[in-house]
Amino acid sequence: xxxxxxxxxxxxxxxxxxxxxxxxxxxxxxxxxxxxxxxxxxxxxxxxxxxxxxxxxxxxxxxxxxxxxxxxxxxxxxxxxxxxxxxxxxxxxxxxxxxxxxxxxxxxxxxxxxxxxxxxxxxxxxxxxxxxxxxxxxxxxxxxxxxxxxxxxxxxxxxxxxxxxxxxxxxxxxxxxxxxxxxxxxxxxxxxxxxxxxxxxxx
Numbered sequence: 219x220x221x222x223x224x225x226x227x228x229x230x231x232x233x234x235x236x237x238x239x240x241x242x243x244x245x246x247x248x249x250x251x252x253x254x255x256x257x258x259x260x261x262x263x264x265x266x267x268x269x270x271x272x273x274x275x276x277x278x279x280x281x282x283x284x285x286x287x288x289x290x291x292x293x294x295x296x297x298x299x300x301x302x303x304x305x306x307x308x309x310x311x312x313x314x315x316x317x318x319x320x321x322x323x324x325x326x327x328x329x330x331x332x333x334x335x336x337x338x339x340x341x342x343x344x345x346x347x348x349x350x351x352x353x354x355x356x357x358x359x360x361x362x363x364x365x366x367x368x369x370x371x372x373x374x375x376x377x378x379x380x381x382x383x384x385x386x387x388x389x390x391x392x393x394x395x396x397x398x399x400x401x402x403x404x405x406x407x408x409x410x411x412x413x414x415x416x417x418x419x420x421x
Contacts, residue, residue, distance in 0.1 A: 225263075234264035241273065250281025261294070271295035272305055285312055301332055311342065319346040337367040344376055353380050364396075371401050378410070387417050 225233065241256030254277055260270035275291030278284045289312075295305050310325035326343035330336055344359035357380060363373040374396040381390035394411045397404055 230263040234260045234267055234270070237263065238267065238270055241270075245273070245277065250277050253277045254281065261291075265294075266298055268295055268298045268302075271298070272302075275305075276308065279308075279312060285316065288312070303329060303333060303336075306332075307339070310339075310346075314342065314346050314349070317349065319349045322346045323350070335366050337363045337370055337373070340366065341370065341373050341376070344373070348376070348380065353384055356380055369400050371397055371404065374400070375404070375407075382410075382414065387414055390414050 237256045237259040241253045241260060244250075244252030244256060254274065257270050257274035257277065260267050261274060264270065271291045271294040275288040275295065278291060279288035289309065292305050292309050296302065299305070306325050306329050310322045310329065313319070313322035313325065323343055323346045326339050326346065329339040330343070333339070340359045340363035344356040344363065347353075347356035347359060357377065360373040360377045360380075363370050364377070367373075374393050378390045378393035378397060381387070381393060391411065391414045394407060394414065397407050398411065
């Protein structure tokens with residue numbers, strides 16, 4: 219019985235690349251399990267394969283809903299590239315979906331520290347603050363988002379709702395008018411504006 223020859227480092231890296239490419243094809247064809255198998259082999263053969271860890275985390279979460287192992291993979295990816303925005307985004311958005319908003323806010327904060335003009339991160343952090351019942355911080359984040367991108371409907375809409383909830387009706391009207399100025403077809407916006415103006419005795 220012959221002993222199986224172990225792979226050299228070069229051979230492992232070559233095979234890791236092959237497995238990664240196979241995983242990409244499986245992913246394109248919607249075969250999550252095939253992709254997981256290939257990218258699992260990729261990271262086993264090459265523990266420093268950033269894209270392997272990143273995509274394995276993505277498919278574990280999206281394909282299986284396995285957020286625990288997804289986070290393990292994303293953390294491994296961050297060991298290779300500690301400031302990678304895409305990985306940080308995925309972790310923060312997933313934490314928010316899991317209602318772990320305090321941890322999500324920590325990561326969004328890192329994102330906006332690395333990229334202060336990232337309006338999407340400011341917007342998402344505002345939502346996490348709303349989930350934490352922190353209207354003041356949410357307003358700060360949404361104001362920052364629209365300062366960076368004045369046409370960001372989601373942030374203006376968020377501002378209109380939170381201003382309405384805290385009784386700042388003038389500011390709610392102002393934000394809602396911005397929403398309608400940017401995108402007049404927003405569902406329910408016109409009726410909400412009419413209600414707010416009625417409260418203020420404008421109409």
